[in-house]
């Protein structure tokens with residue numbers, strides 16, 4: 001079977017659904033989204049849902065600001081409750097190096113209008129009475145940050161895209177690209193070929209595999225990350241912010257009648273193993289109880305693993321791929337992609353339809369930067 005589409009989007013996580021929605025909302029023509037599994041079953045399904053403005057680079061701050069315009073009005077815009085909690089992100093800093101870096105970030109964030117402030121150990125205990133602060137030098141707190149539900153948000157974009165005529169095909173992988181004279185001609189699936197001048201790869205941790213199908217190297221590697229939730233726990237107020245011990249990346253925030261927590265394992269090699277690592281769970285629980293000893297009285301209800309989609313500089317590949325005309329990529333958000341989904345959809349729609357992105361300067365995230373050695377390190381990675 002052969003058919004035609006103006007745009008084929010590969011992947012229906014937060015990125016693919018937001019990109020498809022934003023393109024359709026601007027009348028971009030016939031759009032087909034290919035999803036080999038189901039909508040929001042990839043990395044997006046496993047995200048903690050954190051949304052924050054506290055980044056170390058201007059591009060990431062601006063992308064988050066644009067996204068917040070959508071997160072804060074999602075219900076009005078899409079008729080979907082995403083369970084938004086704006087209780088802030090509180091970073092705990094324990095070394096002079098972290099303090100210096102975060103104070104520089106604070107200056108940049110405030111210059112861009114982020115309502116973030118420096119907090120003393122005393123302020124920190126008021127914001128989160130559960131944490132020990134004897135080794136804490138200070139921290140930063142932004143009350144506008146928070147968290148929401150990744151599944152509802154992605155479905156909100158997907159449903160809105162479908163109402164605008166986008167066809168989202170679940171259980172239908174992209175299995176190849178037809179490229180002739182350096183130009184994309186078609187995307188192939190097990191059901192046949194879709195002739196198209198433009199394909200947008202939004203395949204999260206599978207982006208490198210999908211890129212290989214087109215003969216291009218997109219340096220995104222999957223790294224297992226785990227989250228855990230406690231059973232009902234009433235000894236810590238549900239009003240506390242998302243709290244992050246920056247040195248270890250331990251984080252926790254209220255979730256339902258318990259708490260959600262996690263910590264990145266710096267020694268984890270890349271790979272697609274999705275089992276929960278019991279030994280790392282024990283290390284994470286120990287870290288939580290060290291920082292907030294009251295959690296010794298809590299019980300872990302369940303845990304799950306998912307994949308961060310990490311690039312060499314912890315920033316995404318956003319834009320046209322150099323070697324194949326008609327191939328675009330929006331992937332590799334390195335663990336902070338959920339929150340940037342709305343802005344990325346808008347940027348990609350502008351790039352495709354206006355020939356340039358107007359709402360943000362995303363040139364630093366050009367996919368070709370790795371080959372040219374122009375990496376842009378993001379320091380605020382959890």
Ligand SMILES: Cc1cc2nc3c(=O)[nH]c(=O)nc-3n(C[C@H](O)[C@H](O)[C@H](O)COP(=O)(O)OP(=O)(O)OC[C@H]3O[C@@H](n4cnc5c(N)ncnc54)[C@H](O)[C@@H]3O)c2cc1C
Nearest residue numbers: 011013014015036042043044048050174204306337338339
């Ligand atoms: C434990 C954990 C906690 C996290 N916490 C946060 C957080 O608090 N805040 C935050 O912003 N981010 C967080 N993240 C990161 C976030 O989940 C990702 O950055 C984001 O979801 C990436 O979205 P995506 O749409 O690019 O990828 P995905 O959601 O992975 O979507 C890619 C889709 O492509 C599909 N696909 C793959 N290959 C093909 C193919 N050949 N054909 C068709 N479809 C294909 C996959 O099935 C998948 O559905 C977390 C991640 C994990 C694992």
